[in-house]
Amino acid sequence: MSEQIIVKERDEVIVRFSGDSGDGMQLAGNIFSTVSATVGNDICTFPDYPADIRAPQGSLTGVSGFQVHIGSGKVYTPGDLCDVLVAMNAAALKTQYRYAKPDAAIIIDTDSFGSADLKKAAFVTEDPLAEMNIDADRVIACPITQMVKDCLADSGMEPKAVLKCRNMFALGLVCWLFDRDLEVAFNYLREKFAKKPAVAEANIKVIQAGYDYGHNTHSSATNVYRVETKHKVPGRYMDITGNKATAYGFIAAAERAGLKLYLGSYPITPATDVLHELSKHKSLGVTTVQCEDEIAGCASAVGAAFAGALAVTSTSGPGICLKSEAMNLAVIMELPLVVLDVQRGGPATGLPTKSEQTDLLQVLFGRNGESPMPVLAATSPTDCFNAAYMACKIALEHMTPVVLLTDAFVANGSGAFRLPNLAEYAPINPPYVPEELKGTWTPYQRQEENGVRYWAVPGREGFQHILGGLEKDNKTGAISTDPENHDLMTRLRQQKIDAIPVPDLVVEGDAEDADLLIVGFGGTYGHLHAAMDEMRSAGKKVALAHFKYINPLPKNTAEVLRKYPKVVVAEQNAGQLAAWLRMKVDGFVPCQYNEVKGQPFVSSQLINAFTKLMEE
Amino acid sequence: METKYTAQDYKKGQPRWCPGCGDHFFLAALHKAMAEIGVAPHNIAVISGIGCSSRLPHYMNTYGMNTIHGRAAAIATGCKVANPELSVWQVSGDGDGLAIGGNHFIHANRRNINLNMILLNNRIYGLTKGQYSPTSPRGFVSKSSPYGTVEDPFRPAELCFGARGHFFARAVATDAPGTVEILKAAHAHKGASVCEILQNCVIFNDGTHDSVYNKEGRAKNAIYLRHGEPMVFGANNEYGLMQEGFGLKVVKLGENGITIDDILVHDAHCEDNTLQLKLALMEGPDFPIALGVIRDVEAPTYDEAVEAQIAEVKGKKAYHTFEELLLTNDIWEVK
Numbered sequence: 001m002s003e004q005i006i007v008k009e010r011d012e013v014i015v016r017f018s019g020d021s022g023d024g025m026q027l028a029g030n031i032f033s034t035v036s037a038t039v040g041n042d043i044c045t046f047p048d049y050p051a052d053i054r055a056p057q058g059s060l061t062g063v064s065g066f067q068v069h070i071g072s073g074k075v076y077t078p079g080d081l082c083d084v085l086v087a088m089n090a091a092a093l094k095t096q097y098r099y100a101k102p103d104a105a106i107i108i109d110t111d112s113f114g115s116a117d118l119k120k121a122a123f124v125t126e127d128p129l130a131e132m133n134i135d136a137d138r139v140i141a142c143p144i145t146q147m148v149k150d151c152l153a154d155s156g157m158e159p160k161a162v163l164k165c166r167n168m169f170a171l172g173l174v175c176w177l178f179d180r181d182l183e184v185a186f187n188y189l190r191e192k193f194a195k196k197p198a199v200a201e202a203n204i205k206v207i208q209a210g211y212d213y214g215h216n217t218h219s220s221a222t223n224v225y226r227v228e229t230k231h232k233v234p235g236r237y238m239d240i241t242g243n244k245a246t247a248y249g250f251i252a253a254a255e256r257a258g259l260k261l262y263l264g265s266y267p268i269t270p271a272t273d274v275l276h277e278l279s280k281h282k283s284l285g286v287t288t289v290q291c292e293d294e295i296a297g298c299a300s301a302v303g304a305a306f307a308g309a310l311a312v313t314s315t316s317g318p319g320i321c322l323k324s325e326a327m328n329l330a331v332i333m334e335l336p337l338v339v340l341d342v343q344r345g346g347p348a349t350g351l352p353t354k355s356e357q358t359d360l361l362q363v364l365f366g367r368n369g370e371s372p373m374p375v376l377a378a379t380s381p382t383d384c385f386n387a388a389y390m391a392c393k394i395a396l397e398h399m400t401p402v403v404l405l406t407d408a409f410v411a412n413g414s415g416a417f418r419l420p421n422l423a424e425y426a427p428i429n430p431p432y433v434p435e436e437l438k439g440t441w442t443p444y445q446r447q448e449e450n451g452v453r454y455w456a457v458p459g460r461e462g463f464q465h466i467l468g469g470l471e472k473d474n475k476t477g478a479i480s481t482d483p484e485n486h487d488l489m490t491r492l493r494q495q496k497i498d499a500i501p502v503p504d505l506v507v508e509g510d511a512e513d514a515d516l517l518i519v520g521f522g523g524t525y526g527h528l529h530a531a532m533d534e535m536r537s538a539g540k541k542v543a544l545a546h547f548k549y550i551n552p553l554p555k556n557t558a559e560v561l562r563k564y565p566k567v568v569v570a571e572q573n574a575g576q577l578a579a580w581l582r583m584k585v586d587g588f589v590p591c592q593y594n595e596v597k598g599q600p601f602v603s604s605q606l607i608n609a610f611t612k613l614m615e616e
Numbered sequence: 617m618e619t620k621y622t623a624q625d626y627k628k629g630q631p632r633w634c635p636g637c638g639d640h641f642f643l644a645a646l647h648k649a650m651a652e653i654g655v656a657p658h659n660i661a662v663i664s665g666i667g668c669s670s671r672l673p674h675y676m677n678t679y680g681m682n683t684i685h686g687r688a689a690a691i692a693t694g695c696k697v698a699n700p701e702l703s704v705w706q707v708s709g710d711g712d713g714l715a716i717g718g719n720h721f722i723h724a725n726r727r728n729i730n731l732n733m734i735l736l737n738n739r740i741y742g743l744t745k746g747q748y749s750p751t752s753p754r755g756f757v758s759k760s761s762p763y764g765t766v767e768d769p770f771r772p773a774e775l776c777f778g779a780r781g782h783f784f785a786r787a788v789a790t791d792a793p794g795t796v797e798i799l800k801a802a803h804a805h806k807g808a809s810v811c812e813i814l815q816n817c818v819i820f821n822d823g824t825h826d827s828v829y830n831k832e833g834r835a836k837n838a839i840y841l842r843h844g845e846p847m848v849f850g851a852n853n854e855y856g857l858m859q860e861g862f863g864l865k866v867v868k869l870g871e872n873g874i875t876i877d878d879i880l881v882h883d884a885h886c887e888d889n890t891l892q893l894k895l896a897l898m899e900g901p902d903f904p905i906a907l908g909v910i911r912d913v914e915a916p917t918y919d920e921a922v923e924a925q926i927a928e929v930k931g932k933k934a935y936h937t938f939e940e941l942l943l944t945n946d947i948w949e950v951k
Contacts, residue, residue: 038948188946238945248941255938262698282926283933284941289697289922292723296690299683299720303663303694306681307702311694326691329684419942458679458695458702461658466673468682469666478629479674 012071014079015174017167018096019088020057021050021064024167028086029066030414031171034239035184036070037416043239044069044381044526046078046413046600049353058112058120063095070178076380076526076533078413080602084177086170088112088144090121090128097132106138107173109166111145142213144169151209155202165206172210182211233418240417242381242410243270246340247277249388251284252420254310256389257396257428262309263288264300269352270408271316271342294322298339302326305335306467308457310392314340316408318348320359321366327401328367331493333467334444334453336395336402336430339363340388343407345598354598355408357522360576363403364551370490372497374398375551377405377522381415387548389425396430398500399452405550407572409600410523430455438462443477444489451496502549504556509536514543516614517564519590521547521577527601528570534607540614547577558585568593568613570606619654623647626657628677638738638789638815639669645792646672646705646734649799655703662705663692665712668743668817669736672707686716689724692731700730700919703803707734710751711741714770718750722779727918728807732799735772735810736789738817739824746820758820773896773910776810777889783807784896785909788828789815794840794907801909807917814905828905839904841895843912846879849904856880857895864894866903884912 015032017025026047033043048065055062069079085100087093089112100106118128125131129139148169152162175182186204193200240248254261265275265288279288287309291297298313305311315323320341330337343359345351363375374394378387384406391404433441433454443465446453456463465477473480474488507517509532520528525546532544545560547553561567561581569578570593578592593609595601626647633639650660662680664670665688673680679702683691692706706724713721713735724731740758741747747760751772755764776784783805785798795813802809814825823829827837839849839857847857848869856879858867867874886892892911899905935941 034946040950191946234950236947236949238942238947240945248938251941252938260698262694264694281941282929283936284938285926285930287697287922287926289693291690291693292719295687296693296720296723299687299690300694300697302683303681303691303696304698305694306679306691307661307695307699309698311698325684326687329687333681419947422938458661458699459659461656464658464677464679466676466680466682468673469684470682 011073012069012075012079013084013178014067014069014082015084015086016065016067016082016096016099017086017170018063018065018092019086019167020062020092021055022057023064023088024164025064025066025088028167028171029068030239031185031188032174032180033068033070033414034188035175035180036068036178037237037239038184039181041070041072042075042416044075044078044413044415046409056120058089058091058117060091060095060121063092065096065099067099076530077600077603080604084174086174088166088170090117090123093128093132094121094123097134104138105140105177106134107140107142107170109144109170110141111143140173142173147209147213148206151206152202155198157198157202161199165203168203168206169210169213172207172212173214175207176211176214182207236419237416238419239414240382240385241273241412241414242378242384242406243273243342243412244277245382245384245417246378246388246404246406246411247274249385250278250310250312250338250392251281251286252385252422252425253389253392253428254286255284256422256425257310257392257430259308259310259396261286261312262301262304263312263314264291264297264304265289265314266291266294266297266319268294268316268319270344270411271314271319271340273411274314274340274342294319295326298323298326301337302330302333302335305330305337306333306458308459310396311336312338312340314342316342317344317346317350317352320362324367327373328369328371329469330401331367331371331373332469332471334399334493335467336399336455338388338391338395338402338404340404340406342411343405351598353408355523355572355600356596356598357407357524357572358576358596359405360521360550360573361579363405364580370494372494373551374400374402374497374500375405376402376549377547378410379522379525379546379548381410381413382417383548384410385417385420393426393428394500396428397452398450398496399431399455400497405522407523432457433463442475443467444472444474446492450499451492498552500552502552502554505545505547505554505560507543507545507560508532509543510541511543513541514564515541515566516543516610517561517567518542518544518610519547519561519567519569519577519581520544520571521550524570524572524601527603527606530603531606531610534603535610540611542610550577550580553584557581558588561585561588561590566591566613568610570601572596572601619651621651621654621656623651626650626677627675629675631675632671633668634818636816636818637668638813638817639672639736641789641792642736642795642813642815643672643675645789645795646799648792649796649803652796653800653803659701660703660705661692661695662707663688663695664707665717666743667709667712667741669707669709670712686712687720688712689717689720689731689733693720693724693727693729696729696731696919697922700923703732704730705732705734707736709742710735710737710739710749714772714775715750718775722775725776725779725781725808725810728780728782728915729918730806730920731808732802733808733810735812736815737772737812738815738821739769740817740821742817742820771897772810772812773893777893777896777911781808781810782911782913782915783809783909784812784892784911785810786812786814786896786907788825788834788838788907789813790829791834791907798909801912805912806920807915827900828907834907837900837904838907841882841884841906841908841910843882843884843909846876846881848876848879859891864898864903884909885914887913
C-alpha cells in the first residue's frame with residue numbers, strides 16, 4: 001500500500017453513474033457536476049434512462065445512466081467513453097461497460113453482485129469480471145450496501161430509506177477520486193432537503209463515508225484525478241438542462257415583449273419537463289394549461305395568440321403530427337405561435353427516451369397546402385435559452401408560427417449557463433396596429449418593409465375582425481376563393497418568411513483553407529465541434545458550419561457550401577438537412593454521414609468517418 | 617334590460633346560408649341577445665370550427681375566428697384563459713362539436729371554463745352535403761348510410777352531464793324569445809354554458825325537428841322549463857310532469873284529483889343532475905321536449921381559478937421577474 005496519494009492532472013474526465021432507475025444516479029451525477037462547475041470546470045451532462053417506468057429491480061432493461069463530462073477548458077459534449085464507470089449492480093455493469101474506456105476505473109457495489117443479481121443480469125458464471133474480460137486491478141469493488149447500512153445503523157431510518165443513500169456513497173467515492181470539495185455537495189443536499197434535515201444529514205454522512213473509504217483504501221484505485229480550470233469567462237453561472245433553458249427563454253421573451261406567457265401542452269417524453277418548469281413559475285404570471293390532447297395543446301395556444309399572449313405549445317415524437325393542423329391554422333391566420341418539438345426516436349412511438357433529428361422535414365413540410373414556417377434548432381443545452389428567445393422574437397415580430405427544434409440529447413443534457421442579462425438581448429416589438437389606422441384597417445394589411453400584417457388584439461375598440469382557416473382576400477380580409485388572390489396570398493406568406501433576417505452562417509476551424517467542411521444542425525454541434533478540434537490537432541484542415549437557423553437559411557449559405565472542395569453533412573437522420581440544402585442550393589451535392597441510433601454521436605467514430613472521406 | 621347597444625351593432629355582412637336554414641334564425645336571436653346583454657362588440661370573441669353554422673363569426677361585428685374542424689372549444693379555451701376579460705362564444709354544429717370535436721367538448725365542460733358553447737344541432741353534415749352526424753338517429757338514411765345507420769346517436773345533454781357540465785339549455789332556432797332567453801342565461805352563468813339549438817336543414821334533413829319547429833307544435837310537444845315554476849305544458853297548460861318511481865310521468869291537471877300542487881317544480885340550480893337529465897332526455901311522442909334552462913349550477917370556473925392561483929403564488933413567492941427567477945438557482949461565480 002502506498003503512503004502517498006498521486007494526484008494526476010487531467011484536462012478532462014468523464015464519469016458515468018449507472019444503476020437501477022430507482023438508484024438515484026441522476027442526483028449523484030447532478031451533484032458531481034455542480035461540485036465540479038463550482039470550481040470553474042466546464043460541464044456537460046447526459047442522462048440515458050430507460051423507457052420503462054420501473055423495470056424489475058436489477059434487470060437489464062431497468063438500468064439508467066448519467067454521464068458527466070468535466071473539463072478544464074470548453075467542454076462540447078458529454079463525452080464518448082467514460083474514465084470512471086459506477087455500476088451499482090450487476091445489470092448496470094453488464095449494459096454500461098461498453099461505454100467505458102479500456103483503462104477506465106470501475107466502481108461496483110459487490111453487495112449487488114450475488115448469485116440472484118448475476119442471474120437477473122444474464123451472467124452465466126459467478127465471476128462477472130472474468131466473464132466480461134475486465135481486469136480486476138481496474139475495479140474498485142466495494143460493499144457499498146453494507147457500508148451504507150453500517151454508516152446509518154444508528155440513524156433510526158427505515159431500511160428502505162437507508163438503501164436510498166447508496167448513490168451518495170458512490171458519489172463520495174467519486175468525489176475522492178477527483179479531489180472534490182465536499183462542502184459544495186453538502187450545501188446542495190441541505191438545500192434540496194431543506195424540509196427534511198434528517199435526510200440531508202444522512203446523505204451527507206454517507207457521502208463522507210464514501211469519500212473516506214476512497215481515501216483509506218486508495219491503493220486499490222489507480223490515481224486521484226484533478227481537473228484544473230484553465231480559462232473561464234467571468235460571470236455568474238448555473239447548471240441548466242436544455243429543457244429548463246428553453247423554458248427560461250420563453251419566460252425571458254415574454255417579459256421583454258411585455259406579454260403574458262401561455263403554454264398549452266400535453267405530457268410527452270422528453271418535452272414534459274418544459275411543462276413542469278413553466279408550471280412552477282406562476283409568480284411570473286406564466287399560464288400553463290395541461291390540455292386533453294396534443295391537438296388542444298396547440299389549438300388552445302392559437303386561441304391564446306389571438307387573445308394577445310405569447311403563445312407556446314410543446315411536444316415530442318408523434319405529438320408534432322397531431323399539432324400540424326393547428327400550426328397550419330396559425331400560418332393562414334398569421335398569428336404568432338412557438339411550437340417546441342423536442343425530437344426523439346421515431347416513427348410513431350419509436351424510441352421515446354432517445355434522441356434523433358428526424359423531424360426536420362416534418363416541421364418544414366408536414367402540413368397541407370403551401371405552409372412556410374420558420375424553423376430554428378438549438379445547438380446545446382445552454383443554447384436552448386437563446387434559441388427559445390429568438391423563436392419568440394421571430395414569431396411575435398413577423399406574425400407567424402415558428403418551430404423550435406431541440407432533441408432528447410440537448411433537452412436532458414446540461415451545461416454551465418452564464419446568467420444572461422436581459423437588457424443585452426434584442427428587444428421584441430410586435431407589430432400592433434397603429435391607432436390611426438382605425439376605420440381603414442383590414443386584417444391582412446401588411447407593413448411595407450417586411451410584409452408582416454398588423455396585430456389587432458381583442459379588446460381594442462374599432463378593430464373588430466374575423467380571422468380563420470379559409471383563404472382571405474388580401475385587401476378586404478373577407479373569405480375569398482378568387483384564384484389570383486389565393487396565388488397572391490400564397491406568395492405573400494412565403495415572402496414574409498423569406499424576409500426574416502437571420503444571422504450569417506459562421507464557419508469555425510480552418511475557415512479559409514479547409515479540405516473538408518463539416519455541416520450539421522441543432523444538437524450535434526458539440527460532437528461535430530469536438531471531432532473537428534481533434535482532427536485539426538492531428539494536422540488536418542477541417543472547418544465546421546453548423547446551422548441554427550434552418551428556415552429561412554442564412555443568406556451566405558450557398559457561398560459557404562460552395563467554398564470547400566469537400567462537404568459532409570452529418571446528421572442523426574437519413575439525410576434530411578442534406579435534402580433541404582440540396583433543394584435550396586443549386587448543384588450542391590454533399591457527402592453524408594447519417595446515424596439513426598437514438599444515441600448521441602460518438603466523436604471518435606465521426607473522426608474515423610471524416611478522415612476516411614478526406615482520404616477518398 | 618336597456619343597454620346602449622342594438623342588434624345592429626353586432627351585425628356584419630350578408631349571411632350566405634340556404635334560405636330557410638335554421639342558422640338565419642339563430643343568428644338573428646344571437647344579435648338580439650348580445651344587444652340585450654350589452655357587452656361591447658370589441659370585448660367579444662366568437663369562435664367557430666368548420667361547418668355551415670361555423671360561418672357565423674363572419675356575420676358578427678365582434679372579434680372572432682372561423683377556425684378548423686372540431687377545434688373551436690380548444691381554441692376558445694386558450695382565448696379565454698389568456699384573456700379572461702373577453703366574453704367568449706364558441707359556435708359549433710353537431711358534427712364539429714360532438715364528432716371531431718367531441719373530446720374538446722367534454723373537457724371544456726369538465727374544466728368548467730367560462731365559455732358560452734352553442735351547439736347548432738340539425739343532426740346532419742350539411743357542408744359536406746348530407747352525411748349522418750353523431751346526433752342522427754339509429755337507422756338514419758343519408759348519403760353515407762344508404763341502408764340506414766347502425767349506430768346510436770349522442771344525446772348532447774347526456775354528454776354534457778356526463779362531463780360534469782354545470783349549464784345546459786335548449787331552444788328551437790325559430791323560437792326567437794326562447795333562444796334569446798337561454799343565450800342571456802348562458803352569458804349570465806359563470807362557467808361552460810352549453811346551449812343546444814334545435815334547427816332545421818332544409819336541404820339535407822328537412823323536418824328533423826318538425827314536432828317543435830313552429831309555435832303550435834311547441835305548444836303541444838314541448839315544455840318550457842323555468843326555475844322555480846311548476847312544469848306545466850300544453851295549449852292551456854293543462855298538462856304537467858310528476859315523478860313516478862325513478863322516472864317522470866305526464867299527467868293531466870284536474871284528472872284523478874291532480875292539482876297544480878302535485879306538479880314538479882323546476883330546480884335548475886340543484887347540484888344533483890338526476891332529474892335535470894331526465895328532463896333533458898324526454899322525447900316524443902310520450903313526453904314533451906324540454907326547452908329553456910334545464911341546468912344552471914354555480915361552480916368554480918377554470919379561468920378564474922387559474923387567475924386566482926397566479927395571484928396567490930405571486931403573493932407567496934419572492935421572485936417576480938426573470939432576473940429574480942435566475943437567482944433562485946444554485947449560482948457560482950467565476951472571476
